[in-house]
Amino acid sequence: GQNIDQPTEMTATEGAIVQINCTYQTSGFNGLFWYQQHAGEAPTFLSYNVLDGLEEKGRFSSFLSRSKGYSYLLLKELQMKDSASYLCAVGSSNTGKLIFGQGTTLQVKP
Amino acid sequence: EAGVTQFPSHSVIEKGQTVTLRCDPISGHDNLYWYRRVMGKEIKFLLHFVKESKQDESGMPNNRFLAERTGGTYSTLKVQPAELEDSGVYFCASSRSYEQYFGPGTRLTVT
Numbered sequence: 001g002q003n004i005d006q007p008t009e010m011t012a013t014e015g016a017i018v019q020i021n022c023t024y025q026t027s028g029f030n031g032l033f034w035y036q037q038h039a040g041e042a043p044t045f046l047s048y049n050v051l052d053g054l055e056e057k058g059r060f061s062s063f064l065s066r067s068k069g070y071s072y073l074l075l076k077e078l079q080m081k082d083s084a085s086y087l088c089a090v091g092s093s094n095t096g097k098l099i100f101g102q103g104t105t106l107q108v109k110p
Numbered sequence: 111e112a113g114v115t116q117f118p119s120h121s122v123i124e125k126g127q128t129v130t131l132r133c134d135p136i137s138g139h140d141n142l143y144w145y146r147r148v149m150g151k152e153i154k155f156l157l158h159f160v161k162e163s164k165q166d167e168s169g170m171p172n173n174r175f176l177a178e179r180t181g182g183t184y185s186t187l188k189v190q191p192a193e194l195e196d197s198g199v200y201f202c203a204s205s206r207s208y209e210q211y212f213g214p215g216t217r218l219t220v221t
Contacts, residue, residue, distance in 0.1 A: 004152075030208075031208060033210075035212075040214075041214055042113070042114070042201070042211075042212040042213055042214045042215065043153075043201070043212045044212070045209050045210070045211070048208060048209065087153070089153075091208065094166075095158055095165055095166040096141060096143075096158060096165075096205070096208070096210075097143065097155040097158055097166060097169070098143075098145075098153075098155065098210065099155065100145075100152045100153040100154070101152055102151070102152045103152065
């Protein structure tokens with residue numbers, strides 16, 4: 001079956017660092033995606049990992065370990081606007097469809 | 111470059127009625143996806159078009175759902191007749207390669 005797990009909620013302080021973990025078990029794998037979604041808006045692409053290791057993009061970094069079925073999204077220098085839902089998704093091996101986790105709601109406090 | 115647009119943004123219909131949702135992908139994107147998020151659940155894949163052809167419709171819940179993509183441009187998703195469990199947010203996404211760009215979604219409420 002397909003299973004993607006991530007924490008439901010997290011809280012962090014402005015200026016701090018937060019790590020959002022995601023574990024997955026899927027029948028196919030064609031990359032691990034992270035999306036950000038503000039309430040009532042479209043999910044927006046943050047990162048894509050297909051090989052093991054760390055990908056850094058500004059304040060955001062994403063890590064993948066395929067052997068462990070594990071990824072994390074690291075957000076540095078948190079800002080209030082980073083309060084949002086963060087969606088972990090696995091790309092299907094053949095068709096390109098995304099299989100999503102339930103999302104992690106991050107609240108950044110002053 | 112205009113993003114993915116969806117119409118309507120909200121729709122409230124009664125059980126048994128028909129509703130048609132529309133998605134306009136980013137120009138030049140051959141891949142078009144439909145997803146749905148039911149309250150309290152994760153976003154789930156419905157189907158995938160490559161140009162005007164259905165590449166994968168394994169996520170379509172049942173035959174009350176019909177998706178089309180006229181001329182490989184915009185797409186419609188029709189629900190007929192709608193049931194209570196069809197309520198949720200329907201997202202459309204388009205892509206050239208691996209990065210999918212999502213629309214803001216259509217919130218469908220079936221009463």
